[in-house]
Amino acid sequence: MLAVHNLEVVYEDVMLAVRGASLSVGRDRIVALLGANGAGKTSLLRAMTGLLDVHRGKITQGEVSIDGRKLDTRSASSVVRAGVGQVMEGRRVFVEFTVEENLRVGGHTAAAKGLEEKFDRIYGMFPVLADRRSTIAGYLSGGEQQMLAIGRAMMSDPEYLLLDEPSLGLAPKMVERIRDLIVEINAAGTGILLIEQNAAMALSIAHHGYVMENGITVMDAAAEKLRADADIQEFYLGIG
Numbered sequence: 001m002l003a004v005h006n007l008e009v010v011y012e013d014v015m016l017a018v019r020g021a022s023l024s025v026g027r028d029r030i031v032a033l034l035g036a037n038g039a040g041k042t043s044l045l046r047a048m049t050g051l052l053d054v055h056r057g058k059i060t061q062g063e064v065s066i067d068g069r070k071l072d073t074r075s076a077s078s079v080v081r082a083g084v085g086q087v088m089e090g091r092r093v094f095v096e097f098t099v100e101e102n103l104r105v106g107g108h109t110a111a112a113k114g115l116e117e118k119f120d121r122i123y124g125m126f127p128v129l130a131d132r133r134s135t136i137a138g139y140l141s142g143g144e145q146q147m148l149a150i151g152r153a154m155m156s157d158p159e160y161l162l163l164d165e166p167s168l169g170l171a172p173k174m175v176e177r178i179r180d181l182i183v184e185i186n187a188a189g190t191g192i193l194l195i196e197q198n199a200a201m202a203l204s205i206a207h208h209g210y211v212m213e214n215g216i217t218v219m220d221a222a223a224e225k226l227r228a229d230a231d232i233q234e235f236y237l238g239i240g
């Protein structure tokens with residue numbers, strides 16, 4: 001279980017961005033984290049992945065753990081080695097590297113022999129990347145770059161994968177493909193934490209969901225309950 005308990009995050013010693021967030025993700029689960037712009041979702045994710053330092057942020061209370069082991073004092077690479085992969089907002093692929101070079105970066109912890117097997121596994125999961133393995137990543141479409149970013153994170157064989165807005169800016173067809181891919185990755189045994197502005201997409205595949213407001217997780221419920229909730233329908237699903 002990947003868990004966050006009563007977390008508080010502060011930037012530059014003054015800006016309180018997360019002020020009491022708790023959630024948990026099991027390996028067999030897709031968990032959605034919803035919330036308006038500025039609610040603190042990305043900050044929560046940074047706290048879970050050892051990436052607060054580079055943004056001049058700090059955890060000032062609470063903890064992050066994986067199967068009871070504390071994660072919140074670890075570096076970003078140590079969090080990856082502990083089994084938590086991530087795709088941060090904005091598909092940060094290396095645009096001047098080829099597809100395969102990008103994947104190689106994600107698999108840097110693997111031994112050379114293991115690396116070939118990992119390439120095969122990722123290419124099996126993402127045929128579009130297999131066809132374009134020698135293409136410079138900057139020439140891929142936005143959706144293909146998002147797939148590459150996800151494929152790169154999967155190169156470390158994560159037990160959990162954290163995704164920040166994977167559907168942002170993508171055409172509806174591509175959003176569908178990314179959604180199917182998330183379901184497939186989860187079915188193969190990786191727990192998913194999915195941050196999405198596209199609440200309809202997230203709740204269509206999630207088992208469970210949380211809503212974050214002003215740095216606090218204010219709702220914690222099964223996805224079907226959230227889908228049926230009048231406030232969620234009005235504010236996040238644009239219904240009613």
Ligand code: ATP
Pocket residue numbers: 011012015016017035036037038039040041042043044055056057
């Ligand atoms: P979005 O969907 O826009 O990414 P979010 O829910 O992910 O929103 P965060 O990006 O976590 O929200 O932002 C939470 C609050 O923290 C916001 O008020 C934001 O301005 C602030 N914040 C984020 N990063 C920093 C930073 N590096 N330094 C100072 N304040 C920050």
